Amino acid sequence: LLVLCCVVHPICGLRSFRQSNLRGVPSSIFRDACHVARQTSSIRQSHRIGSSHHLPSLSTTGFNRELFHRPLFKSRVGSQVGDRCSEADHTAINHGGLLKLRTKGAGPHERAHIRAYSSAEPLIKPPHRPFRQAGRGSEHEGKPKGTNQLIQEANSAEESLDVMEIMNERLSPINVVTCLHTIAKKHPEFLQTTHTYRVQRQWNLLMDNLETVSLNLDSRGIASTIWAFGKLNVASSILSKDQKGGLKYAGTIQVTPELLEDFMDLATAQVHNANPQSLSNILWGMVQLELKAGYKDELLAKIEHYSVLRRNETDAHSLSNILWCFASLRYPVKPSSLKLLEERGVVSIRSFNAQDLSNSLWAFAQLEHRPSSMFNVQLQNAALDKVQSFEPQGIANILWSLAKLKLRPEPRLLEALDRASVKLVGRFNPQAVSNILWSFGTIRHRPSVKLLKALQLRSIALSNECTSQGIANILWALTQLEEKPMEVLVEDLENNIMRKSHMYSAQAISMVLWSFATLELKLSQRLSKVISNRIVATAPDFTPQSISNTLWALSKFRRHPEGRVLRALKEEIAIKHAQLNMQGAVNILWAFSRFAQHPIGRVVKAVTHSIVRRHFNRSGELQAEDAVVESMRESYILDEYVTNSLHEKALDYRSSWTPQSISSLLWSLAKTPFPELTNPDMIRTLEEGAITHSKAMSWQHLSIILWSFAKLLHKPGPQFYESFDMALQQVARHAEKEEYITMMWALGILEWPGATKD
Numbered sequence: 051l052l053v054l055c056c057v058v059h060p061i062c063g064l065r066s067f068r069q070s071n072l073r074g075v076p077s078s079i080f081r082d083a084c085h086v087a088r089q090t091s092s093i094r095q096s097h098r099i100g101s102s103h104h105l106p107s108l109s110t111t112g113f114n115r116e117l118f119h120r121p122l123f124k125s126r127v128g129s130q131v132g133d134r135c136s137e138a139d140h141t142a143i144n145h146g147g148l149l150k151l152r153t154k155g156a157g158p159h160e161r162a163h164i165r166a167y168s169s170a171e172p173l174i175k176p177p178h179r180p181f182r183q184a185g186r187g188s189e190h191e192g193k194p195k196g197t198n199q200l201i202q203e204a205n206s207a208e209e210s211l212d213v214m215e216i217m218n219e220r221l222s223p224i225n226v227v228t229c230l231h232t233i234a235k236k237h238p239e240f241l242q243t244t245h246t247y248r249v250q251r252q253w254n255l256l257m258d259n260l261e262t263v264s265l266n267l268d269s270r271g272i273a274s275t276i277w278a279f280g281k282l283n284v285a286s287s288i289l290s291k292d293q294k295g296g297l298k299y300a301g302t303i304q305v306t307p308e309l310l311e312d313f314m315d316l317a318t319a320q321v322h323n324a325n326p327q328s329l330s331n332i333l334w335g336m337v338q339l340e341l342k343a344g345y346k347d348e349l350l351a352k353i354e355h356y357s358v359l360r361r362n363e364t365d366a367h368s369l370s371n372i373l374w375c376f377a378s379l380r381y382p383v384k385p386s387s388l389k390l391l392e393e394r395g396v397v398s399i400r401s402f403n404a405q406d407l408s409n410s411l412w413a414f415a416q417l418e419h420r421p422s423s424m425f426n427v428q429l430q431n432a433a434l435d436k437v438q439s440f441e442p443q444g445i446a447n448i449l450w451s452l453a454k455l456k457l458r459p460e461p462r463l464l465e466a467l468d469r470a471s472v473k474l475v476g477r478f479n480p481q482a483v484s485n486i487l488w489s490f491g492t493i494r495h496r497p498s499v500k501l502l503k504a505l506q507l508r509s510i511a512l513s514n515e516c517t518s519q520g521i522a523n524i525l526w527a528l529t530q531l532e533e534k535p536m537e538v539l540v541e542d543l544e545n546n547i548m549r550k551s552h553m554y555s556a557q558a559i560s561m562v563l564w565s566f567a568t569l570e571l572k573l574s575q576r577l578s579k580v581i582s583n584r585i586v587a588t589a590p591d592f593t594p595q596s597i598s599n600t601l602w603a604l605s606k607f608r609r610h611p612e613g614r615v616l617r618a619l620k621e622e623i624a625i626k627h628a629q630l631n632m633q634g635a636v637n638i639l640w641a642f643s644r645f646a647q648h649p650i651g652r653v654v655k656a657v658t659h660s661i662v663r664r665h666f667n668r669s670g671e672l673q674a675e676d677a678v679v680e681s682m683r684e685s686y687i688l689d690e691y692v693t694n695s696l697h698e699k700a701l702d703y704r705s706s707w708t709p710q711s712i713s714s715l716l717w718s719l720a721k722t723p724f725p726e727l728t729n730p731d732m733i734r735t736l737e738e739g740a741i742t743h744s745k746a747m748s749w750q751h752l753s754i755i756l757w758s759f760a761k762l763l764h765k766p767g768p769q770f771y772e773s774f775d776m777a778l779q780q781v782a783r784h785a786e787k788e789e790y791i792t793m794m795w796a797l798g799i800l801e802w803p804g805a806t807k808d
Contacts, residue, residue, distance in 0.1 A: 197221065198228045207237040211252035218255065223263035227271045227278075229256060234278035241282050241305075261309055269320040273328035273335075275313055279305065280338030310339070318349040321356060326364035326372070329353050333375035341379065350381050358387045361394040369394060370406035370413075377416035388419045399428045404436045408444035408451075415451035430460045437466040442474045446482040449489035459493060468498050475504040480512045484520035484527075491530030502531070506539050513542035521546055522558040525565035534569055544577055551580045556588040560596035560603075567603035578607075582615050589618040594626050598634035605644035616645070617685070620692050627695040632703035635696045636714050642693075643721030693722070697729045707739045713751040716758035733764050744773040753793055760796035771802065 197217050204210040214221065214229045233240055245253070260275065267275070284305050317324075317332050324332070333353060336346075357364070357372050364372070373391060376383050395402075395410060402410070407429060414421050421429075433440075433448060440448070445467055452459045471478075471486065478486070483505055490497050497505075509516070509524055516524070521543050528535050535543075547554065547562065554562070559581060566573055573581075585592075585600065592600070597619055604611045623630075623638065630638070700715055716736050740747070740755055747755075752774060759766060 197225045201225065201229050202232050204232065207233045207240050208249055208252075211249065211256065214256055214259075215252050218259070221259060221263075223266045223271060226256070226259045226263050227267065227274050230260060230278045231274050234281035238281050238283065241284065257305065257309065261312070264312060264316060267316070269317075269324040269328050272313060272316050272320055273324060273331040276317060276335035277331040278335075279310060279313075280335035284310070284339060314346050314349060318346070318352065321349065321352045324356065326357065326360055326368045329357055329360075330368040330371045330375070333372060333379070337375050337378045350376075350379070354381075354383055354387055358390050361391060364394060366398045366401035366406050367403070369398065370402065370410045373413035373417075374409040377413035380416075383417055383419075385419065388414070388417060392419075392421050392425055396422075396425050396428060399425075399432050402429075402432060404433070404439040404444050405441070407433050407436065408440065408447040411451040411455075412447040415454040420455050420457070426457050427460075430463050434460065434463050434466055437463070437470055440467075440470060442477045442479070442482050445471055445474065446478075446485040446489075450485045453489040453492035459495070464495055468501050472498070472501050472504060475501070475508050478505075478508055478512075480509075480516040480520050483508050483512065484516065484523040487527035487531075488523040489527075491527030494530065496531055496533075502533060506536050510536070510539050510542055513539075513546055516543075516546060518547075518550055518554040518558045522554075522561035522565075525569075526561045529565045529568045540571060544574070548577065548580055551584055554584055554588075556585075556591040556596055557593070559584050559588065560592070560600045563603035564599045567606035573607055578609065582612050585615050586618050589622055592619070592622050594623075594629045594631075594634055597622055597626070598630065598637045601641035602637045605641035610645060617688070620688050623692050624688065624695065627692070627699055630696075630699050632700065632706050632711060635699040635703070636711050636718070639693075639696050639700070639718035639722075640714050643718040694729070697732050701732065701735060704735060704739060707743070709740075709743050709747050709751045712736055712739050712743065713754040713758075716762075717754050720758040720761035733759075733762060737764075737766050737770055741770055741773045747774075756796040756800065757792055760799035763799070765800055 197213065197220070200213045201210045204213060210229050210232050214225070217225065264272075282305075321329070321332070332349075336350075353372075354376070361369070369391065392414075411421075411429060449459075449467060451457075487505055487509075496502075506528075513521075525535070525543065563573075563581065565571075601619060604615075627635075716733075719733065719736075737759075
């Protein structure tokens with residue numbers, strides 16, 4: 051009421067206000083009253099009072115009319131009275147310089163509470179502006195806040211929505227975007243919490259306003275809206291992805307898929323006007339919305355084009371964010387574009403903070419772009435300068451990226467990251483622990499004893515939270531570092547495997563088995579059963595390398611694998627043998643030979659040979675109709691095909707043979723459960739390879755080769771004897787007693803010239 055007096059008669063109103071003893075009136079009302087009084091007084095001096103159309107309205111005077119609106123004040127009475135008062139019609143009438151406040155539908159008791167609002171604390175506090183006397187300072191000092199400022203300085207999302215609803219008729223497109231952006235920035239969990247009906251109604255009003263003004267937004271407003279949608283985590287609370295990577299309606303109507311689709315289309319149309327910051331915001335929003343690279347390829351292609359075109363205007367943070375977003379979206383950026391963005395990174399590398407450095411290098415690793423040596427050196431130097439600023443995730447990303455890109459890490463940087471990791475190890479999450487250990491294992495850098503122990507202890511603490519791939523990486527890394535894990539860690543990891551076996555991929559199973567075999571860890575009967583079941587279930591997903599590692603690992607344990615496991619892996623070898631490398635083929639042949647030496651393998655071999663000889667003729671036709679015989683025939687044919695395929699694959703790599711591979715192949719041929727399947731050409735080719743590498747042969751290799759030739763009853767030619775005559779004398783001098791006896795047996799079988807005399 052005192053504010054109204056100031057409007058009607060400024061001088062008397064202010065005098066009565068100052069002389070009043072109302073201590074409950076906020077000082078903000080006093081400041082706004084002063085401002086209205088000054089402007090009204092100055093206008094009255096320049097216009098005739100009797101002409102009402104010359105007098106300014108509330109909007110022209112800048113008066114905060116929202117102070118008189120019900121939702122802006124906290125009611126000190128019950129919620130029922132407050133709800134009834136909110137339905138009152140508060141109408142401001144500016145006619146002939148008189149302002150009347152009229153309340154309809156309120157009784158005498160409610161009017162008393164309405165009058166009490168003037169002494170209540172406002173939800174949105176006006177800005178602090180010290181009162182200035184007339185004639186001192188600028189005439190614009192003490193000007194009430196604009197809508198944007200009120201929205202941004204709100205203490206909660208509900209207050210921002212209150213301002214939006216009050217000013218609904220006067221909202222500009224910028225105001226609408228500002229409201230959404232403020233809620234997303236200050237309250238990102240807004241959509242994941244439960245709200246009252248009133249807040250839901252206000253949110254729907256905001257969405258309606260956003261849809262209304264969308265066509266009037268510029269590129270910056272569109273980018274800010276998409277960024278806000280991502281920040282509010284719309285994907286998890288409202289939307290889900292379909293098989294094509296697009297958006298599908300899945301929840302309550304808050305942010306409809308159609309609205310988001312519209313903004314993506316608007317971004318595509320306006321992207322040519324976007325600055326680097328806006329391009330970065332659009333990409334970041336798409337990442338948070340969990341969109342795939344196949345969704346809106348046209349938009350991503352345009353963003354790539356304009357990111358390169360405006361690279362010289364891009365600051366360090368926007369550049370790293372653009373690269374990170376492209377990598378997170380798994381969008382195939384052109385190599386030429388990455389090269390140009392990398393050049394921009396070299397220029398601005400000193401402006402990168404710790405997170406920018408780790409994100410940029412991580413992005414290059416994900417996009418499989420190996421940066422130049424100049425970029426690598428400068429980035430590592432910058433990382434060394436800012437090593438104390440790295441967060442745990444940043445340290446893990448730097449190390450993982452260097453290992454993934456096969457970049458040579460600076461020793462000083464590794465030492466600095468080692469020290470920083472020791473300090474931050476308590477904050478490492480399971481993925482960070484796994485990635486750091488994997489990185490050290492890949493680059494073959496053994497960390498300090500202190501860090502290695504700390505990482506194992508952290509792995510024990512987080513074992514229940516580790517993913518299947520994380521467990522596999524930890525075991526694999528410790529194997530590469532030749533570090534036998536703590537017993538407690540092994541027990542916890544085994545329990546994780548047993549509990550989450552259904553989540554283990556073919557690659558993870560292969561890595562776990564390989565690590566257990568290499569570290570000579572005991573594989574319990576229960577764990578072996580679980581792993582066998584998982585191998586059979588995921589067999590089609592095994593890569594040739596995984597098959598090779600799995601069979602090699604199984605052959606190292608002192609138990610024969612189940613028949614269903616071997617059959618499943620053999621079937622995959624028959625399909626994928628063409629993709630095997632030399633080492634893979636050698637390892638598989640070696641493993642099959644090891645299985646044949648196991649007691650169970652010997653029984654299988656004997657039974658198979660008996661059935662083959664009894665029920666099959668030379669042409670391979672079945673002589674008796676029996677289910678067991680038919681099954682054995684299929685197994686025999688599969689073994690024959692796999693063996694021949696592996697031999698052919700090994701022959702394809704003859705130019706890459708080493709003394710180790712030659713001796714391993716010959717040993718596997720000698721130990722094969724099916725001697726009749728041995729390829730004579732294979733043996734002759736291996737003999738030629740042994741002659742070629744005779745000078746590089748160790749006495750262990752020669753011992754295995756001679757023993758294999760004797761078992762295969764293959765007599766080498768004269769050139770072989772000449773090449774290994776001197777080597778044989780050295781073997782005789784260095785061999786142990788058992789090896790010496792084996793050698794003499796082999797030489798006797800081969801009828802080595804002069805062997806008895808020597």
